[in-house]
Amino acid sequence: MSAYSTEQLREWDRRHVWHPFTQMQEWEQDQPLVIVRGEGSWLIDSDGNRYLDGVASMWTNVHGHCRHELNEALKIQVDRLEHSTLLGLAGEQSIILARRLAEITPQGLTRIFYSDNGSTAMEVAVKMAFQYQIHRGCPERTRFITFRHAYHGDTLGAVSVGGIEIYHATFKPLMFETIQVPAPYCYRCELGCDTPETCGMKCIDALDAVMREHAAVCAGLVIEPLLQGAGGMIVQPPGFLKRVRELCDSHGILMIADEVATGFGRTGRMFACDHEAVVPDIMALSKGIAAGYLPLAATVTNDEVYSAFLGDYARLKTFFHGHTFTGNPLACAVALKSLELFESDRLLEGLVPKIAYLAVRLAAYAGLPHVGEVRQCGMAAGVELVEDRATRRHYPWELKVGIRVCLAARRLGIFSRPLGNTIVVYPPLAVTMHELELLMDGLEQAIREVTGA
Ligand SMILES: *Cc1c(COP(=O)(O)O)cnc(C)c1O
16 A cells, blocks of 8 residues: 555654644644545545545545546646746646636636635735726725635635634734624624524625725625635525625625635536626635646636736736746646536536435434534535534534544544534535435434434
């Protein structure tokens, strides 16, 4: 399986690898799985054990692991060119991919700015919106409207427009200030609503009020369309996104849609914005763009934003931003092949029965005594565990109930990673019905085991 024993690999991991979002003191006491291979929806560890990849390798995987056609596309490209810069040169694969992205993203989004991860895609979006306002003669429009519970990445600009206290509070002195508004979160949000629909309406009213007061100094609004992922798989009620678009329009504020998680089929359509025929001014893409194979991201915008940056060299209208591995040919080649597979596999059509099955299983989960709420958006779902269903009192976070459920699931051959006490369901889109059944059976058993239901 590996040239080194599992024990050897674990020892070196403990000694040298600092894992993300991880308390390393605990990690060092653990016996982490060491993944050496992948096959479809499965991850295989150094001892040959198989685990169903319940979170699509941090929400990136689309067609399964080691998909033959993607591997071949990568091999063909690596024998042609591994990397060449977009600073001063154009590149074949990035050109062809940009043309494809302009075709499939909402109408009017035509200009593709490449980078290599979701955070950078958002940094680009924020800086682009900010500089656009200067170029169009509104330099006083410097601020951003953001949502509670939002997550846009971990670099400082992305953190600034985020809204998850536990991740972001420490870095407050380094962040720029935004105008934060409530996001639909049903019974939990501070507006005191009882259904997602009333909550959505109250959030829109709050947003409208904020815009009336501050629009003249706002450059843009940042939103995860339909689904706030890292915030806990929080789903917006139908119509919410469309109203946000209308408000942005009436106040001259750029709408920045962060589709890093929702893009490329996760919600059941190619993009979340497609569900409500919304065209954002700027759209950030990453995670699924290269099918989970390689780091790649794109910030996509329209001709109007793009044109504002045109002018004589000396007028300094240039967008001074760029990353070394921008438009990497290997990643672009895989992304192109992935888009081909969306068509030849009829992937989106194939999601319909899977999404319906997921809904049925989640409805049954909702009857478990410690499930406070289930939330689903296409092929993404969150199962929120609570100590007391009547009062919806949370388990104290120190009990790590979410983590314990995932450890129980691991013993059943399922890998998952929770968001606090919310269990995440986020398999590769190409998961089979049978695998989806295994996943939902396993998670249910694990929840029952840990919550004593
Ligand atoms: C994951 C994520 C990001 C950050 O992407 P990275 O590649 O981890 O930097 C940004 N926005 C959303 C909505 C995400 O889910």
